[in-house]
Each structure stands twice: as C-alpha cells, then as structure tokens.
Amino acid sequence: MSEVIEITVYRLDELSDAARDKARVWYREGGFDDDWYDAVYEDFQRVAEILGLDLKTRPVRLMGGGTRQDPCIWFRGFSSQGDGACFESWYSYRKHAPRRIREYAPQDTELHRIADALQAIQCRNFYQLRADASHRGHYYHEYCMAISVERDSPTAQDMTVDAEETIIEALRDLARWLYRQLEREYDYLSSDDVVDEAIIANGYTFTEAGQRFG
Incomplete structure (x- = not known):
C-alpha cells in the first residue's frame, strides 16, 4: 500500500x-562542472603560442559520435604527492616573445622570466634550437615530460653546453606555472x-x- x-x-x-x-x-x-578548468587551458594555450610552443592535440570522442581535437594538457591535483601538470608540445624560437608576454600578462613575473630565459639561450644558439616534449608514465607533473632538444643548424653546429638544460628547465617551469594557475582557479571555485x-x-x-x- x-x-x-x-x-x-x-x-x-x-x-x-x-x-x-x-x-x-x-x-x-x-x-x-566537468570543464571548470577550460578558462585556464585557454589562457595556457595563448601563453604557449606567444612563447613558441605548438601544443600537440589528441582526438576526443563527442556524445554525438564525432570527434574534436583537444590540446595535450593533463593535470592531477591538488593535495597528493605526485600531483602536477604537464603537456605535449613542439617548441621553436618565436620572435618578440619577451615583449609579447609582458603585453599579455604584465604582472606575471614568472612568465617574464621564462620568456627571457628562452630568448637568451636562443640568442646564444642563433635562434636554431628546437624541442619536443612528450608525456610519459602514469602520472601528470613536470617530470613526466620527456623533452628532447636539438639545434637545427645548416652547418651542423653543436648547441651550446647549457642549451639542453635551459630549454628543458624552462618548459618544466611552464608546466609548474600551469599547475599553479589550475590550483588557484580550483581554490577560488571551491571557496x-x-x-x-x-x-x-x-x-x-x-x-x-x-x-x-x-
């Protein structure tokens, strides 16, 4: 009843x-919302483009049966050991990156520092450095990025001794920067x-x- x-x-x-x-x-x-981090991703894509990064993409299946291409950006957070963010990208020299990043993010001194570091090492290598960053492993943080660096010299000239380490550290610093933006956005939305x-x-x-x- x-x-x-x-x-x-x-x-x-x-x-x-x-x-x-x-x-x-x-x-x-x-x-x-599942897409709470979309604004951070969009900002990061703009920052990446200014600095000379061409983010790789991956197909994502849509509910209607089609697919779209999403940037290869991943993160896990925000309170466990191993949390972080990473991305897959190609990198090459981009003209006026230090000036353009200051115009885009005038208060962000960390982005200014990264842009300056990339500019300086490219200058010492006649703007011929290229890098390829790919994700590896089961975690998502800056040390899950396998980064290879080479010098695209028409005369096969070697890169300077500090070139590889500088490029790798700059890209990992950028992944750390991305994670801090995601964490800040999450903290705000969950306040x-x-x-x-x-x-x-x-x-x-x-x-x-x-x-x-x-």
Whole structure:
C-alpha cells in the first residue's frame, strides 16, 4: 500500500552552519562542472603560442559520435604527492616573445622570466634550437615530460653546453606555472562564497541535516 511522506526542505541560507557545511561538501564532490578548468587551458594555450610552443592535440570522442581535437594538457591535483601538470608540445624560437608576454600578462613575473630565459639561450644558439616534449608514465607533473632538444643548424653546429638544460628547465617551469594557475582557479571555485552562490543560483534544496534533496 502506497503512502505519502512529507518532508521539509530548506534553501542553503535556511540551514544551520553544520548543515550548510555538509551541503558545500556535496557540491564540491559532485557539483563542479566537468570543464571548470577550460578558462585556464585557454589562457595556457595563448601563453604557449606567444612563447613558441605548438601544443600537440589528441582526438576526443563527442556524445554525438564525432570527434574534436583537444590540446595535450593533463593535470592531477591538488593535495597528493605526485600531483602536477604537464603537456605535449613542439617548441621553436618565436620572435618578440619577451615583449609579447609582458603585453599579455604584465604582472606575471614568472612568465617574464621564462620568456627571457628562452630568448637568451636562443640568442646564444642563433635562434636554431628546437624541442619536443612528450608525456610519459602514469602520472601528470613536470617530470613526466620527456623533452628532447636539438639545434637545427645548416652547418651542423653543436648547441651550446647549457642549451639542453635551459630549454628543458624552462618548459618544466611552464608546466609548474600551469599547475599553479589550475590550483588557484580550483581554490577560488571551491571557496565558500563561490560555492554558496552556485548552490543558490541552481535552486538546490536540502534536508535539515544538509543532505541534497532537490
């Protein structure tokens, strides 16, 4: 025999502090959009292009059966050993990168430093250095990038002794920079104020104990 059960539900601002915290935990665990990091990825792609990186792509299957090409960028975070970010890319000299990166991100001194380091080592090698960065292993951090460096010299001239190490470290520094941007964006989106705004905007309701209801 069926029966009707009545239950009182509450909006977030009607909950006790403890119940509100429980509601926030629910949202952080399952309410985040899958593409919360898209803006960070888009910014990174622009930064990469300015610095001379041509990000590799991979096919991603769409719900409708087609595919799209996504950049080869990966990360894992944000509180475990081994967390980080990495990418796959080809790199070659890009004119005016230090000036252009300062125009694009005038306050970001780390990007300025990376651009300056790449410019300086390219200058010492007549702007002939190239690199290939690929992901390896099962983790996603800067040391999961296998980076090979060569000098594309028409006279087969060797690269300077510091060229390989400088390019490798600059690309790994860029992966570290990307991870910090992702972490900063995640911390912002998971802050109490932003989570509360999202819950209220979506009209979610909860039981008195803070369990998601509707």
